[in-house]
Amino acid sequence: MNEAVVFDTVDKSFAEGPEVLSEVSFDIAEGEFVCLLGASGCGKSTLLSMIAQLERPTGGAIEVTEGGAAFMFQDASLFPWLTAEQNIMLALRLAEGRCQIRQRKVRRQRAAELLDLVRLSEHAHRRPHELSGGMRQRVALARALAQERPVLLMDEPFGALDAITRSLLHEELLRIWRTTGRTIVFVTHSVDEAVHLGQRVLLLSSRPGRIIGEWEVAEEDREGARRAVLVDEITERLRNEVGRHGGDTH
Amino acid sequence: MLRQAFGPLISGLQVLPSVAWVPAAVIWFGLTDATVYFVIFMGAIPSVVNGLIAGVRQVPPQHHRVGRVLGANRWQMTTRILLPAILPSYVGGLRQGWAFSWRSLMAAEIIATGGSMGFGLGTLLDQGRALADMSVVLTAVLIILLVGVVVELLVFAPIERRLLTTRGLLES
Numbered sequence: 216m217n218e219a220v221v222f223d224t225v226d227k228s229f230a231e232g233p234e235v236l237s238e239v240s241f242d243i244a245e246g247e248f249v250c251l252l253g254a255s256g257c258g259k260s261t262l263l264s265m266i267a268q269l270e271r272p273t274g275g276a277i278e279v280t281e282g283g284a285a286f287m288f289q290d291a292s293l294f295p296w297l298t299a300e301q302n303i304m305l306a307l308r309l310a311e312g313r314c315q316i317r318q319r320k321v322r323r324q325r326a327a328e329l330l331d332l333v334r335l336s337e338h339a340h341r342r343p344h345e346l347s348g349g350m351r352q353r354v355a356l357a358r359a360l361a362q363e364r365p366v367l368l369m370d371e372p373f374g375a376l377d378a379i380t381r382s383l384l385h386e387e388l389l390r391i392w393r394t395t396g397r398t399i400v401f402v403t404h405s406v407d408e409a410v411h412l413g414q415r416v417l418l419l420s421s422r423p424g425r426i427i428g429e430w431e432v433a434e435e436d437r438e439g440a441r442r443a444v445l446v447d448e449i450t451e452r453l454r455n456e457v458g459r460h461g462g463d464t465h
Numbered sequence: 466m467l468r469q470a471f472g473p474l475i476s477g478l479q480v481l482p483s484v485a486w487v488p489a490a491v492i493w494f495g496l497t498d499a500t501v502y503f504v505i506f507m508g509a510i511p512s513v514v515n516g517l518i519a520g521v522r523q524v525p526p527q528h529h530r531v532g533r534v535l536g537a538n539r540w541q542m543t544t545r546i547l548l549p550a551i552l553p554s555y556v557g558g559l560r561q562g563w564a565f566s567w568r569s570l571m572a573a574e575i576i577a578t579g580g581s582m583g584f585g586l587g588t589l590l591d592q593g594r595a596l597a598d599m600s601v602v603l604t605a606v607l608i609i610l611l612v613g614v615v616v617e618l619l620v621f622a623p624i625e626r627r628l629l630t631t632r633g634l635l636e637s
Binding site: 267269285286288290292294295296297305306308309310342343344345358362 | 527528530531532533534535536537541545546549550552631632633
């Protein structure tokens with residue numbers, strides 16, 4: 216299977232600050248759903264920013280499959296002056312090259328399809344402040360999908376939502392992942408969320424961030440006793456890591 | 466960077482009463498309408514530019530990040546993201562610019578009269594003073610006030626209300 220993202224002994228530090236990431240190496244296959252788990256401030260978001268080329272590594276090499284990565288932020292980060300549909304249409308417009316500008320009608324049609332995919336067709340003409348937190352995140356997801364990039368990066372996208380909305384969006388996300396076949400890198404500090412969503416869970420240490428644990432999550436590991444065992448095992452490892460640094464997971 | 470480069474100059478110009486430009490304008494353009502336009506322009510431009518610079522400074526950094534991940538080039542970042550984002554501040558600057566330029570116009574008309582310059586409210590005010598006719602003076606003051614209120618109510622208030630409402634910053 217081809218690799219969508221390859222990290223080869225990547226280091227990252229900011230000017231005069233301590234090292235944020237140290238010798239991070241991992242591969243993510245095309246179409247894989249990987250959850251990146253770690254305490255707050257361990258460098259998870261920095262790692263995503265480097266995949267999205269918003270930050271450059273100070274050492275090592277990063278390879279991202281042709282077409283690059285779309286990014287979904289913790290807050291929806293929608294443009295407040297645009298409606299849900301217009302936010303998606305803007306993403307479609309910006310994703311087009313100079314030579315392949317689509318007609319507005321075609322963009323509108325594609326935006327309608329994407330809004331339908333995230334079950335928000337009825338709210339196409341609402342502005343972000345007229346939508347609930349969960350709806351805004353669904354628009355943000357549709358906008359990320361609009362870029363038609365093979366990799367989707369998600370930085371704790373459901374962290375600020377209530378448990379019921381989060382659970383609904385988990386199912387939506389899994390459905391969309393199966394439908395679109397995108398490679399997803401999902402950052403979270405919730406072990407439950409990581410085990411529920413990911414095919415693989417990578418645990419990142421703090422100060423500096425390193426990959427210190429990796430678990431394959433089979434379908435049967437997502438339910439019942441096996442799930443509990445896996446969650447306990449990862450939680451224990453995360454707790455040890457947090458204890459070692461006196462940090463927190465919030 | 467924009468603020469550092471032009472900030473002190475713009476703030477200085479805003480403090481300078483635009484009437485101070487009248488003598489220079491008369492020397493440059495004579496007693497023509499160009500003098501009035503110049504004084505109005507010098508009265509309005511610092512507020513408009515200040516509004517623009519303040520708007521640029523207040524754009525959330527996240528808008529830049531989103532623009533970058535969406536693949537916006539420099540032109541698209543400016544036209545599709547920055548300009549819409551700064552629009553409320555820009556309109557605020559225009560509103561302040563209008564107030565300054567309206568005041569400047571009245572002052573310019575009082576100070577510079579004659580030549581090919583038209584007859585305006587400031588001229589009427591000055592004529593009332595020369596004739597010691599209080600009713601003319603008060604009528605001119607009320608009309609000047611009325612024009613200010615009407616422009617505010619019919620132009621700037623609806624634009625600002627619409628801009629803020631669509632962004633969720635004001636109850637509709």
